[in-house]
Amino acid sequence: GAGVSQSPSNKVTEKGKDVELRCDPISGHTALYWYRQRLGQGLEFLIYFQGNSAPDKSGLPSDRFSAERTGESVSTLTIQRTQQEDSAVYLCASSFGGTLYGYTFGSGTRLTVV
Amino acid sequence: GQQLNQSPQSMFIQEGEDVSMNCTSSSIFNTWLWYKQDPGEGPVLLIALYKAGELTSNGRLTAQFGITRKDSFLNISASIPSDVGIYFCAGQEFNQAGTALIFGKGTTLSVSS
Numbered sequence: 001g002a003g004v005s006q007s008p009s010n011k012v013t014e015k016g017k018d019v020e021l022r023c024d025p026i027s028g029h030t031a032l033y034w035y036r037q038r039l040g041q042g043l044e045f046l047i048y049f050q051g052n053s054a055p056d057k058s059g060l061p062s063d064r065f066s067a068e069r070t071g072e073s074v075s076t077l078t079i080q081r082t083q084q085e086d087s088a089v090y091l092c093a094s095s096f097g098g099t100l101y102g103y104t105f106g107s108g109t110r111l112t113v114v
Numbered sequence: 115g116q117q118l119n120q121s122p123q124s125m126f127i128q129e130g131e132d133v134s135m136n137c138t139s140s141s142i143f144n145t146w147l148w149y150k151q152d153p154g155e156g157p158v159l160l161i162a163l164y165k166a167g168e169l170t171s172n173g174r175l176t177a178q179f180g181i182t183r184k185d186s187f188l189n190i191s192a193s194i195p196s197d198v199g200i201y202f203c204a205g206q207e208f209n210q211a212g213t214a215l216i217f218g219k220g221t222t223l224s225v226s227s
Contacts (some may be wrong), residue, residue, distance in 0.1 A: 004156070033214050042120075042202065042219035043157070056213060091156050102147050103215065105156030 002026075004040050004106035012082030012112045013082055020110045021077040031101060032075050034067060037089045046090075049075060082113045120203050120218030121160045128226055129163055132171030135221040136187040145206040146179050147215065158218040160201075161188070183208070193225050 005024040013019050025032050034046040039114040049069040060066070064082075069075040079086055089110050095101035120137045127133060137146070145164055149157035162174050163179035163186060170177055176189045186205070190197055203218040 035217070043204075043217040045214045045216070048214045050212070059214075093156070102149075102159040102162050105149075105158070106157050107154065 004092055004094050004104050006090075006106035006109050008109060009107065010110045010112075012114060015084060015113055017044045018078065018080045019082055019091050019111065021079075021092075021111070023075045023077070023092030023094075024075075025073065025075070025092070025107060026096075026104055029094035029096050029104075030072065031095045032069055033093045033095075034075070034077050035091045035093065036061075037091055037108070039088070043091065046077070065090055079111075082111075087111055087113045118203055118205065118216055118218040120221055122221055123219070124222040124224070126224045126226070129145050129193060129195060131193050133190040133193055133197075133223060134187060135201060135203075136185060137205075138185040139205065139207075139216075140184070142183040142208040143186075143205040144183070145215075146177070147204045148175075148177050148186070148188045149202045149204060149217075150199050151202065151220070156211045157200075157202055190223075193223075195225050195227050198223055199226050 007022045009092050018034040032049040035043040037043050048056045051072050052069050064080045067077045091105055091108045093105045095103045118137050118139050123137050147162045148160045150160055151157040161170050161177040168179040174191045179186055197205045200220040200222050202220045204215040
């Protein structure tokens with residue numbers, strides 16, 4: 001597609017449930033990034049994919065968080081046993097050639113854990 | 115990990131005024147970028163800087179890559195209501211090719227007409 005697409009745009013879930021967030025990057029973009037943005041805060045790096053591999057997972061806050069990418073395209077961020085502190089906007093970005101050209105962001109998934 | 119210090123945290127200005135915000139790091143960066151985020155949207159790239167001392171303009175926006183490679187600033191001239199939003203600096207540390215961008219905490223700009 002023309003831009004980075006994320007779904008769902010909003011998700012309300014009960015504490016303890018698992019959630020899956022999806023990102024469709026721009027076609028041909030080899031790099032894909034996940035960031036978390038808590039209310040009124042900056043962007044917190046979670047994980048980065050180059051192709052289908054994740055050379056940097058250093059930002060994943062706990063083992064409840066995991067992500068995968070298939071076909072050098074779609075990526076899924078999974079949060080297991082959600083907690084209230086997981087409530088945030090989860091932003092996905094893609095780029096062609098790493099950081100040199102900046103990232104194109106999706107509109108994000110707003111996750112609310114109640 | 116590396117933190118970027120972005121200031122001011124928020125600004126309230128009148129339409130037509132000029133705005134300046136800046137970002138500093140504790141280590142050398144080889145890339146500085148400035149993004150704007152509108153409510154409910156993802157950040158959008160405004161300006162990218164790749165060389166120390168580089169000064170780049172995009173319409174009413176001007177950004178500079180500091181000579182020390184540890185800072186950058188963004189100026190907005192003659193602000194208009196649609197400039198409202200959150201502005202983020204971002205960068206990549208020197209010798210950290212292949213790592214993700216680090217973002218500042220943002221400057222929230224409010225413009226009254």
